[in-house]
Amino acid sequence: MEEARIKIRIRCRQCGEKFVLRGRRDKGQINTGFKQCLCSNIDDFEIEENL
Numbered sequence: 001m002e003e004a005r006i007k008i009r010i011r012c013r014q015c016g017e018k019f020v021l022r023g024r025r026d027k028g029q030i031n032t033g034f035k036q037c038l039c040s041n042i043d044d045f046e047i048e049e050n051l
């Protein structure tokens with residue numbers, strides 16, 4: 001099992017708000033616990049991973 005702590009940058013495509021979160025990669029999927037933007041956008045984001 002591969003699991004690593006990573007830093008994620010999320011930018012909302014609706015309002016441009018940016019978030020920096022810590023997440024973890026689990027079997028190729030990134031989990032951050034991030035639910036939604038302040039503007040209620042839940043699925044239109046640019047996600048950037050910083051190892």
Ligand SMILES: [Zn+2]
Nearest residue numbers: 012015037039
């Ligand atoms: Zn937003």
